[in-house]
Amino acid sequence: MASLRSFLRSGKNAVSAVLRREFHGTPPAAVQVTVRDALNQALDEELERDERVFLLGEEVAQYDGAYKVSRGLWKKYGDKRIIDTPITEMGFAGIAVGAAMAGLRPICEFMTFNFSMQAIDQVINSAAKTYYMSAGLQPVPIVFRGPNGASAGVAAQHSQCFAAWYGHCPGLKVVSPWSAEDAKGLLKSAIRDDNPVVFLENELMYGVPFEMSEEAQSKDFLLPIGKAKIERQGNHVTLVSHSRMVSLCLDAAAVLAKEGIECEVINMRTIRPLDAEAIETSVMKTNHLITVEGGWPQFGVGAEILARIMEGKDFFICF
Amino acid sequence: YVSTYADFTPQATFDIKKCDLHKLEEGPPLQAVLTREEGLQYYRTMQTIRRMELKADQLYKQKIIRGFCHLYDGQEACAVGIETGINLSDHLITAYRAHGYTLTRGGTVREIMAELTGRRGGIAKGKGGSMHMYTKHFYGGNGIVGAQVPLGAGVALACKYLGNNEICVCLYGDGAANQGQIFETYNMASLWKLPCIFICENNKYGMGTSVERAAASTDYYKRGDFIPGLRLDGMDVLCVREATKFAAEHCRSGKGPILMELQTYRYHGHSMSDPGVSYRTREEIQEVRSKSDPISMLKDRMLSNNMASVEELKEIDVEVRKEIEDAAQFATTDPEPPLDDLCNHIFYNDPPMEVRGTNPWTKLKSVS
Numbered sequence: 001m002a003s004l005r006s007f008l009r010s011g012k013n014a015v016s017a018v019l020r021r022e023f024h025g026t027p028p029a030a031v032q033v034t035v036r037d038a039l040n041q042a043l044d045e046e047l048e049r050d051e052r053v054f055l056l057g058e059e060v061a062q063y064d065g066a067y068k069v070s071r072g073l074w075k076k077y078g079d080k081r082i083i084d085t086p087i088t089e090m091g092f093a094g095i096a097v098g099a100a101m102a103g104l105r106p107i108c109e110f111m112t113f114n115f116s117m118q119a120i121d122q123v124i125n126s127a128a129k130t131y132y133m134s135a136g137l138q139p140v141p142i143v144f145r146g147p148n149g150a151s152a153g154v155a156a157q158h159s160q161c162f163a164a165w166y167g168h169c170p171g172l173k174v175v176s177p178w179s180a181e182d183a184k185g186l187l188k189s190a191i192r193d194d195n196p197v198v199f200l201e202n203e204l205m206y207g208v209p210f211e212m213s214e215e216a217q218s219k220d221f222l223l224p225i226g227k228a229k230i231e232r233q234g235n236h237v238t239l240v241s242h243s244r245m246v247s248l249c250l251d252a253a254a255v256l257a258k259e260g261i262e263c264e265v266i267n268m269r270t271i272r273p274l275d276a277e278a279i280e281t282s283v284m285k286t287n288h289l290i291t292v293e294g295g296w297p298q299f300g301v302g303a304e305i306l307a308r309i310m311e312g313k314d315f316f317i318c319f
Numbered sequence: 320y321v322s323t324y325a326d327f328t329p330q331a332t333f334d335i336k337k338c339d340l341h342k343l344e345e346g347p348p349l350q351a352v353l354t355r356e357e358g359l360q361y362y363r364t365m366q367t368i369r370r371m372e373l374k375a376d377q378l379y380k381q382k383i384i385r386g387f388c389h390l391y392d393g394q395e396a397c398a399v400g401i402e403t404g405i406n407l408s409d410h411l412i413t414a415y416r417a418h419g420y421t422l423t424r425g426g427t428v429r430e431i432m433a434e435l436t437g438r439r440g441g442i443a444k445g446k447g448g449s450m451h452m453y454t455k456h457f458y459g460g461n462g463i464v465g466a467q468v469p470l471g472a473g474v475a476l477a478c479k480y481l482g483n484n485e486i487c488v489c490l491y492g493d494g495a496a497n498q499g500q501i502f503e504t505y506n507m508a509s510l511w512k513l514p515c516i517f518i519c520e521n522n523k524y525g526m527g528t529s530v531e532r533a534a535a536s537t538d539y540y541k542r543g544d545f546i547p548g549l550r551l552d553g554m555d556v557l558c559v560r561e562a563t564k565f566a567a568e569h570c571r572s573g574k575g576p577i578l579m580e581l582q583t584y585r586y587h588g589h590s591m592s593d594p595g596v597s598y599r600t601r602e603e604i605q606e607v608r609s610k611s612d613p614i615s616m617l618k619d620r621m622l623s624n625n626m627a628s629v630e631e632l633k634e635i636d637v638e639v640r641k642e643i644e645d646a647a648q649f650a651t652t653d654p655e656p657p658l659d660d661l662c663n664h665i666f667y668n669d670p671p672m673e674v675r676g677t678n679p680w681t682k683l684k685s686v687s
Contacts, residue, residue, distance in 0.1 A: 091469050091503025098473020101458055125463050132664045133451040135444035139667035170665050194668040311679040
């Protein structure tokens with residue numbers, strides 16, 4: 001059952017891997033990597049690559065990370081580059097933004113994005129808006145990362161999805177990875193990006209293993225921010241999703257396939273800038289669209305996607 | 320008139336007021352040496368700030384400057400004194416009453432005034448306005464009260480991280496001094512020994528609320544608790560300079576942050592929309608102007624020690640006035656930024672992109 005699940009989640013890659021094995025080709029050196037380990041690899045590689053990169057947040061150093069994402073990093077890089085902060089989000093987020101303004105490349109971890117609300121002024125007013133207000137004089141190369149959205153029974157205050165809130169603001173890039181490859185490639189791109197990036201992970205995905213291709217295992221594996229990925233091809237209905245809900249979509253697609261309905265599952269990967277083109281192209285093909293997300297429906301990610309489709313040049317052609 | 324260098328006293332020593340100390344054994348020296356060159360330079364810079372702010376007042380009333388405009392006249396000794404205590408390679412960040420600092424940190428009157436009038440020749444191309452002016456190692460101009468304090472500590476963290484022996488001066492007002500994020504910053508700056516000078520410019524009023532009505536403890540220099548502090552006369556440019564030098568030395572020697580409270584005063588209201596007399600008396604403003612004006616204080620010192628002549632200072636006044644007039648002329652006639660600049664500068668180092676407009680057929684363009 002576990003292998004079937006991972007087969008479904010890996011989609012196309014797994015199918016081609018199986019086919020290649022049957023025809024006695026050279027087996028690809030793919031491995032199973034959890035999202036947590038992929039993030040850890042990305043952090044390690046970027047810390048090694050650029051001296052100016054450092055990580056700060058609650059419990060990131062000696063505790064190895066509240067969710068063990070930064071495991072081993074403090075032992076390797078020490079106090080200077082992996083900094084444990086007191087429980088003062090507004091303060092340390094501001095300090096991280098200031099450090100970015102002065103030439104460093106901080107990664108600011110929020111234990112969950114619910115706590116980022118305490119620091120949201122620093123993310124929006126100090127980080128996102130500054131390059132614009134200074135007319136290009138002051139860039140802010142910072143990454144804010146941490147788990148976003150619902151977890152397992154952690155109650156209302158710890159379960160909010162912030163994709164829509166951060167996705168609203170110009171000056172920010174907002175990324176929401178699903179698989180291990182997404183996590184690694186997008187986090188590396190986010191760290192190398194010279195702009196403020198909000199990187200929304202998901203706690204329940206941390207422990208999920210995915211197949212990671214040989215290409216993805218390389219130290220220079222980057223995924224472009226702002227481009228969605230088609231996880232599963234289909235002709236009948238488009239399912240658009242991000243983060244953990246992509247798994248849900250793929251599971252649903254598997255169930256529907258038995259009834260002869262082929263779903264096209266799009267993994268958004270990035271919330272802002274939104275890859276409206278990919279979704280439009282798919283909807284032109286299938287003429288049916290469902291958005292699936294972990295956030296509330298009003299003023300949300302799905303609402304924005306629907307608005308874009310309806311405003312799109314090809315909407316009326318669908319009829 | 321013809322006077323030669325030999326006619327004037329080249330330098331003199333002045334007694335300055337003792338600072339109130341908190342968790343410090345010793346404070347800054349009780350005397351300051353001022354050379355003739357320094358005196359003339361401080362005078363010119365303070366007078367430039369004063370006249371620039373008064374010109375901004377005039378342009379605002381003519382509706383050539385609009386939006387927010389928070390004027391700094393009365394507080395000139397703070398900006399000038401601080402800058403003389405540090406180097407241009409050090410860093411500084413302040414709140415929204417920032418025109419004076421933009422000047423001392425390397426901005427020109429021309430680009431400051433053009434920014435106030437929102438023209439393309441402005442220091443931020445007309446897109447920042449009064450509260451968002453930046454120069455090298457000067458991080459603004461910040462609109463959200465108190466938010467600049469953690470930012471300043473972050474800059475100090477970068478200084479320590481990069482090991483460049485630079486420090487960050489982080490300013491805030493008496494109103495901001497009660498903000499929680501400032502105490503969070505005190506904690507981290509002290510824990511990590513960040514080279515940060517926290518400076519509270521106490522001008523007695525946070526907008527319209529006097530310090531007694533806003534703070535349970537108005538000893539702002541003690542509010543850092545475990546951080547050593549100094550309280551001093553912010554109207555005396557020499558006092559400010561000596562204290563800043565003392566504080567900079569403290570930071571550079573690796574002892575961690577230090578806090579300074581400058582007791583100062585603003586002649587204008589909180590901003591141009593505030594006449595500034597509903598919460599304080601005209602008599603109070605007049606008293607400070609006549610007894611403690613920073614420019615008059617420096618002028619009196621120099622004249623009574625034969626370090627400059629009345630004519631010489633008048634000549635500086637005339638030059639300053641001309642500079643301000645020229646700048647105001649530029650600021651009034653320079654064109655506004657072009658409409659296609661609207662969406663530029665959203666992202667740095669990114670390829671040009673399209674920005675969603677108000678309808679599907681209007682796409683706006685954005686370049687880095």
